[in-house]
Amino acid sequence: MPDTHYLYIEDDRLSREVIKLVMQDIMGISTLTIFENSENFLERLRNLPEKPNVVLLDIHVHPITGFEMLRLIRSQPGFERTKVIAVTASVMNEEVQKLRSAGFDGTISKPIDTTVFPTLLQRITQGESIWQIF
Amino acid sequence: MMETNVQKFNLWSFLTRPHPRITDIEMKRQSALLAGLMLAIIVMVSVAEALLTIQNGQPSVVTLGGLVLTLVLYFLNRTGNYRWASVLFVAQNFLLIFVASVVTNDLALLLFASITIILSAMLLPPRLSVILFFVGLVVMIAIMRLHPMTAEFTTLAPTIVFFVTSPLILVFLNHRTQLEKERQAELREANSKLREHEALLEKRVEERTRELAVAKDEAEAARHRAEEADRLKSQFLASMSHELRTPLNAILNFSQIMSMGVLGPINDRQKTTLNEVVGSGKHLLALINDVLDMSKIQGGMLNLFLEENVSLNEVLDTVAGTAASLIGEKPVMLIRDEDALPPVLCDKRRIQQVLLNLISNAAKFTHDGTITVSAKCQNDQLLFAVIDTGPGIASKDKDIIFQPFQQTETGIQHAGGTGLGLPISRNLIEAHGGELWVESEAGRGAAFIFTLPLRSPKLQEMLHEQMGANHA
Numbered sequence: 001m002p003d004t005h006y007l008y009i010e011d012d013r014l015s016r017e018v019i020k021l022v023m024q025d026i027m028g029i030s031t032l033t034i035f036e037n038s039e040n041f042l043e044r045l046r047n048l049p050e051k052p053n054v055v056l057l058d059i060h061v062h063p064i065t066g067f068e069m070l071r072l073i074r075s076q077p078g079f080e081r082t083k084v085i086a087v088t089a090s091v092m093n094e095e096v097q098k099l100r101s102a103g104f105d106g107t108i109s110k111p112i113d114t115t116v117f118p119t120l121l122q123r124i125t126q127g128e129s130i131w132q133i134f
Numbered sequence: 135m136m137e138t139n140v141q142k143f144n145l146w147s148f149l150t151r152p153h154p155r156i157t158d159i160e161m162k163r164q165s166a167l168l169a170g171l172m173l174a175i176i177v178m179v180s181v182a183e184a185l186l187t188i189q190n191g192q193p194s195v196v197t198l199g200g201l202v203l204t205l206v207l208y209f210l211n212r213t214g215n216y217r218w219a220s221v222l223f224v225a226q227n228f229l230l231i232f233v234a235s236v237v238t239n240d241l242a243l244l245l246f247a248s249i250t251i252i253l254s255a256m257l258l259p260p261r262l263s264v265i266l267f268f269v270g271l272v273v274m275i276a277i278m279r280l281h282p283m284t285a286e287f288t289t290l291a292p293t294i295v296f297f298v299t300s301p302l303i304l305v306f307l308n309h310r311t312q313l314e315k316e317r318q319a320e321l322r323e324a325n326s327k328l329r330e331h332e333a334l335l336e337k338r339v340e341e342r343t344r345e346l347a348v349a350k351d352e353a354e355a356a357r358h359r360a361e362e363a364d365r366l367k368s369q370f371l372a373s374m375s376h377e378l379r380t381p382l383n384a385i386l387n388f389s390q391i392m393s394m395g396v397l398g399p400i401n402d403r404q405k406t407t408l409n410e411v412v413g414s415g416k417h418l419l420a421l422i423n424d425v426l427d428m429s430k431i432q433g434g435m436l437n438l439f440l441e442e443n444v445s446l447n448e449v450l451d452t453v454a455g456t457a458a459s460l461i462g463e464k465p466v467m468l469i470r471d472e473d474a475l476p477p478v479l480c481d482k483r484r485i486q487q488v489l490l491n492l493i494s495n496a497a498k499f500t501h502d503g504t505i506t507v508s509a510k511c512q513n514d515q516l517l518f519a520v521i522d523t524g525p526g527i528a529s530k531d532k533d534i535i536f537q538p539f540q541q542t543e544t545g546i547q548h549a550g551g552t553g554l555g556l557p558i559s560r561n562l563i564e565a566h567g568g569e570l571w572v573e574s575e576a577g578r579g580a581a582f583i584f585t586l587p588l589r590s591p592k593l594q595e596m597l598h599e600q601m602g603a604n605h606a
Binding site for chain 2: 012014015017018021022025026095096097109110111112114115
């Protein structure tokens with residue numbers, strides 16, 4: 001099976017470090033791309049050598065928000081089946097509703113549980129929608 | 135029968151109707167009265183004339199003259215000249231009597247002068263009647279002087295009668311007129327008072343309406359302020375959530391990763407120390423979550439995230455797994471006594487939170503014995519219980535444990551609580567329409583029990599609102 005390509009957009013340095021450690025060091029994933037902000041998002045997305053299968057993003061990034069990024073991703077040909085997961089520290093019930101209705105395929109709340117995260121990622125890659133809010 | 139009466143009445147009222155140009159009510163009536171009297175006289179005199187003509191073979195000129203005069207006066211009255219008609223009528227009457235008595239040399243006729251006084255009292259203004267009375271008196275005395283007649287009692291009688299009764303009648307009729315006038319004045323005053331009152335009421339109503347409008351505006355403004363305050367609170371809690379969790383992310387994850395040896399080999403002591411860091415971090419996270427939950431509850435902003443067809447058996451499985459680690463090495467056995475539960479509408483995460491809270495309390499305080507988790511379906515509700523064989527709860531403490539920020543003696547001794555777990559759990563259950571309570575005695579363990587309704591219209595409505603807000 002071809003490698004799954006991951007894209008992660010996060011402006012918090014520490015959060016990036018954590019995900020890098022978990023995905024690269026613990027899970028051994030080598031196909032992870034990280035954007036440190038959402039500037040020129042569409043251009044950078046198009047310029048990626050490989051289309052990501054799974055996009056993890058933080059809602060509260062600048063200048064383009066997570067919702068806007070989702071919309072841009074979906075508007076691109078070939079990205080209709082890309083799994084887009086919101087990774088966010090602010091998870092209140094109203095927000096989960098908003099995420100759901102915006103069309104996200106799931107959400108994982110921060111702080112992530114490093115013991116569970118790998119399994120979750122696997123399930124997502126296999127096509128499941130995860131709404132892990134605790 | 136009614137028809138003829140109406141017809142008759144119409145004829146009479148036609149003949150005695152006052153002229154429209156008379157506006158005063160009293161004069162209208164007087165005009166009608168005069169007309170009636172004159173009609174009667176005309177009829178009687180006509181009949182008398184007819185009889186006299188038959189008897190004498192020729193009509194009496196005097197009677198004819200009187201008839202004509204009366205007719206003239208009738209029409210005068212009919213055309214609205216009431217004053218002239220009435221004065222002339224009374225004068226004619228007076229003259230007739232005096233002339234008749236002189237001509238017939240019969241003083242007895244003077245008796246009829248009383249009738250004239252009555253007529254004048256009815257038809258003329260009071261002052262005129264008084265003048266007429268004295269004039270009549272003078273004339274009467276003059277006649278008696280100029281025509282010396284036997285001054286017998288029988289001839290004096292008319293004078294006396296006239297003399298005595300007329301003033302009485304005058305006074306009486308005057309009294310009636312005055313009474314009438316007073317009544318009218320009273321009525322007018324009552325009317326004007328009423329109108330004053332009306333005006334006052336209208337003013338009051340206007341005032342009140344203005345006050346209400348102002349109050350309504352103020353209420354609107356207050357409502358907007360309250361809504362704004364709520365919005366700010368909500369925003370604050372949301373951002374607080376974010377701000378507090380982000381650094382914790384770093385603490386927990388980096389420590390976990392390090393302790394897994396991902397960044398290099400770790401010796402046992404380092405591993406243990408890092409686990410302490412993780413433990414504290416998790417504890418801090420629990421505290422933050424509890425405080426945020428309590429803020430939401432106290433701010434009335436706790437919203438459930440409702441899902442349909444939740445399998446609480448699965449939730450119980452998850453929680454039971456955690457229970458084992460909470461019990462640790464203690465000689466405590468976990469017993470599960472659960473029925474197969476029907477799917478239910480609830481906030482899965484929050485029910486898990488409640489179960490976890492109850493079980494971790496039980497695990498914390500029970501040092502040996504059993505912890506039983508039971509779940510039953512009872513008519514239209516689910517019944518959950520967490521029963522332990524720990525120290526139990528004294529009745530004085532049963533209320534305290536559900537109060538925020540308060541712990542019992544025993545509770546404080548077992549460090550590691552916020553005192554918020556139970557109050558939050560109770561609020562969460564009550565938000566679902568259920569109840570949470572404890573049954574316990576000191577030294578005899580404790581049973582924490584809660585119910586969840588299976589079909590709740592309140593929850594259904596909340597679900598609709600939740601979905602509605604979604605699509606908004």
